Amino acid sequence: MAERILDVKNLQAGYGSVQILHGIDIYVEKGEFVTIIGPNGCGKSTFIKAIFGLCTFYNGDVEHNGEDVAGWRTDQLVRRGISYVPQVDNVFPSLTVAENLQMGGNRLSARVLNERIDDSLEMFPDLISRMHDLAASLSGGQRQMLAISRALISKPKFLLLDEPTAALSPLFQQQIIDRIDALRQSGITVLIVEQNARLSLSRSDRGYVFASGKVVHTGKAADILEDPEIGEYFLGGTGE
Numbered sequence: 001m002a003e004r005i006l007d008v009k010n011l012q013a014g015y016g017s018v019q020i021l022h023g024i025d026i027y028v029e030k031g032e033f034v035t036i037i038g039p040n041g042c043g044k045s046t047f048i049k050a051i052f053g054l055c056t057f058y059n060g061d062v063e064h065n066g067e068d069v070a071g072w073r074t075d076q077l078v079r080r081g082i083s084y085v086p087q088v089d090n091v092f093p094s095l096t097v098a099e100n101l102q103m104g105g106n107r108l109s110a111r112v113l114n115e116r117i118d119d120s121l122e123m124f125p126d127l128i129s130r131m132h133d134l135a136a137s138l139s140g141g142q143r144q145m146l147a148i149s150r151a152l153i154s155k156p157k158f159l160l161l162d163e164p165t166a167a168l169s170p171l172f173q174q175q176i177i178d179r180i181d182a183l184r185q186s187g188i189t190v191l192i193v194e195q196n197a198r199l200s201l202s203r204s205d206r207g208y209v210f211a212s213g214k215v216v217h218t219g220k221a222a223d224i225l226e227d228p229e230i231g232e233y234f235l236g237g238t239g240e
C-alpha cells in the first residue's frame with residue numbers, strides 16, 4: 001500500500017462550541033493530487049483549517065506520515081512540512097511582493113531565505129518584475145501566485161490550498177491549476193478545495209464530495225467527473 005501523508009478518521013472539529021465537521025474520513029497518499037468539492041458552507045475550508053491547526057479540534061484521528069498530529073499547533077505542522085494557502089486574505093496588501101515573500105520565512109537566515117525566495121520565484125516568474133510593488137497593486141491571479149509562492153518558502157512536502165482559482169478569469173484559473181500541477185510533478189503532495197471543480201478534478205487523482213460537514217462521496221477524480229448526479233450539482237452541468 002502506498003504511504004499516506006495524511007490519514008484522517010472521524011474528524012470532529014469546529015469553532016469554539018460550534019461543531020462544523022461531523023466525522024470526516026479522508027486520506028491522501030504521498031505524491032497525490034486530491035480535490036475536495038461541495039456546496040458553500042459545507043465545511044471545506046473548516047476541514048483544511050482543522051488539518052492546519054486553525055480550528056477547535058474535538059475528536060478523531062489525524063495522522064501525518066504515520067505520526068499522530070491531532071490538535072497540533074500550526075507552527076509544529078509547518079516544521080513537519082505542511083503549508084497552507086488560505087481562501088481569503090492570503091497576502092498582505094500594504095507590503096511589497098518581496099516583503100510578503102520574506103514573511104513566509106521569518107525564522108530563516110537571510111541567506112537561506114533569499115535562496116528559498118529565488119526557488120519559489122522560479123515557479124512564478126511573473127512576480128520577479130513586481131518584487132518592489134505593493135501586493136495591493138497585483139491582479140487577482142498574481143496575488144494567488146504570490147500567496148502560493150509564500151507558502152513554498154517553508155519548502156513544504158504537503159500543500160493545502162483553499163480555492164486558489166476563486167474569482168479569477170478562466171485564463172488565470174488554468175494558469176494557477178497548471179502551476180499547482182507542476183508543483184505536484186516536482187514531488188509536493190497537493191490537497192485542494194476548489195469551486196472550479198471540473199478544472200481541478202481534471203488534474204486530480206481522487207476527489208471527495210462534502211455536504212453538511214460530512215463526506216458524502218469519494219472516488220477517482222475521473223469517475224467523479226463522469227458521475228451525472230455529481231455533475232449536475234457541483235460541476236456546472238455536463239461540461240463543455
Ligand SMILES: Nc1ncnc2c1ncn2[C@@H]1O[C@H](COP(=O)(O)OP(=O)(O)O)[C@@H](O)[C@H]1O
Nearest residue numbers: 015018020038039040041042043044045046047
Ligand atoms: N470563524 C468561524 N466561526 C464560526 N463559524 C464559522 C467560522 N467560519 C466558518 N463558519 C461556519 O462554518 C460553516 C462551514 O464554513 P466553511 O468551512 O467556510 O464552508 P465552505 O468552505 O465549504 O464554504 C458555515 O456554516 C460557516 O458559517
Ligand SMILES: [Mg+2]
Nearest residue numbers: 044045046087
Ligand atoms: Mg471555503
